Amino acid sequence: MTKVGIIGAGQLGQMLGLAGRRMGLEFVFLDPSEDPPAAIVGPVLKYPFDSEEGLARLAEMTDIITYEFENVPVAAIDRISPSTTVYPPAEALRYAQDRLSEKSLFESLDIPVPAFRAVDSADDLMRAANAIGLPIVLKTRRLGYDGKGQFVVRREEEASAAVAALGGKDLIAEQWVPFEREVSAIGARNVSGEIAHYPLTENQHDNGILSVSRAPADGAHLETIARGYLASLLTRLDYVGVLALELFVTSDGLLANEFAPRVHNSGHWTIEGARTSQFENHLRAILDRPLGDTSMRGHAGMLNLIGEMPADRKELETPPWHLHDYGKAPRPGRKLGHATIVSATADDRDLALRRQTREPGP
Numbered sequence: 001m002t003k004v005g006i007i008g009a010g011q012l013g014q015m016l017g018l019a020g021r022r023m024g025l026e027f028v029f030l031d032p033s034e035d036p037p038a039a040i041v042g043p044v045l046k047y048p049f050d051s052e053e054g055l056a057r058l059a060e061m062t063d064i065i066t067y068e069f070e071n072v073p074v075a076a077i078d079r080i081s082p083s084t085t086v087y088p089p090a091e092a093l094r095y096a097q098d099r100l101s102e103k104s105l106f107e108s109l110d111i112p113v114p115a116f117r118a119v120d121s122a123d124d125l126m127r128a129a130n131a132i133g134l135p136i137v138l139k140t141r142r143l144g145y146d147g148k149g150q151f152v153v154r155r156e157e158e159a160s161a162a163v164a165a166l167g168g169k170d171l172i173a174e175q176w177v178p179f180e181r182e183v184s185a186i187g188a189r190n191v192s193g194e195i196a197h198y199p200l201t202e203n204q205h206d207n208g209i210l211s212v213s214r215a216p217a218d219g220a221h222l223e224t225i226a227r228g229y230l231a232s233l234l235t236r237l238d239y240v241g242v243l244a245l246e247l248f249v250t251s252d253g254l255l256a257n258e259f260a261p262r263v264h265n266s267g268h269w270t271i272e273g274a275r276t277s278q279f280e281n282h283l284r285a286i287l288d289r290p291l292g293d294t295s296m297r298g299h300a301g302m303l304n305l306i307g308e309m310p311a312d313r314k315e316l317e318t319p320p321w322h323l324h325d326y327g328k329a330p331r332p333g334r335k336l337g338h339a340t341i342v343s344a345t346a347d348d349r350d351l352a353l354r355r356q357t358r359e360p361g362p
């Protein structure tokens, strides 16, 4: 029986494991936290992510290793990869961990990006403001997630405080993009180089955290362009696994924001909404199996459950909703679960989503 090792035992590891069990796979996880969500799927080796002993044990116990989050130390992957197969490749991690090299990679592939500059001082930020114009989104180059480690700088007077608040150096200044919508292009590439694309997904964020995804997103021409960008990224990185590319839709077309070398929150709808989920296709890709059908079963909507589970969860437990509870302790800003609906029409789906988010109609 094939045993898959996963670095990280959060909800993404849990959903990878649940998909993989149906394929007859076994799982072992590496995660230092207490009672992680993936513990319901397989044993968890309780070590820090860069523990030499932990990684060696994981490699010993499994046939192949993958990861569920992009801040796995690259040095740790490099240490185990000569003797163990690790996918996605470490090169993808290296780019995804540093917003500056990530944006430079996009540029080298002719994928349009918002104007950006490296910032290591308040003076650098002033120069960037002169070149790009205000507002600017100032971000840490590394370790940001869910909108953490970033500030919108609207006036020159805010520059030095913003730089100081983010640690003074190793920052990136990006043009603030007045986007119309945000979308993600999710795809998989297997060891043999076969590529499969999911329908483009539209994403709504709340305080920097994904709150609602809808697929398919409007705009067939945008999807064609996004697929081209995604395919060139996958090919350039000799990528294996699922990758998500986040894009801004502007009046001038698409601008790439960032990519995640892993299964992605904006692809959770694929569990019920696509013929093959992103989790199954990630496993197919790393095991070099032919990729599964990515077509839709309807119009899918996904609602993130953040901070606390809804007091009355009955409705989300009732079909046509599918409730996924990760089993995590509530905490403000924490992703505790999600709910998916697949409807016959986009209108039906949007109505159901609005009832849950209590948003006024169009």
Ligand SMILES: Nc1ncnc2c1ncn2[C@@H]1O[C@H](COP(=O)(O)OP(=O)(O)O)[C@@H](O)[C@H]1O
Residues within 6 Å of the ligand: 114, 137, 144, 145, 146, 147, 148, 174, 175, 176, 177, 178, 179, 182, 205, 208, 246, 257, 258
């Ligand atoms: N340059 C920008 N212009 C406008 N909005 C932005 C910009 N960069 C980020 N945002 C907003 O902040 C969200 C989180 O930023 P992102 O770069 O994706 O970081 P994270 O790693 O935290 O997801 C984005 O989804 C978008 O809504």
Ligand SMILES: [Mg+2]
Residues within 6 Å of the ligand: 246, 258
């Ligand atoms: Mg993001």
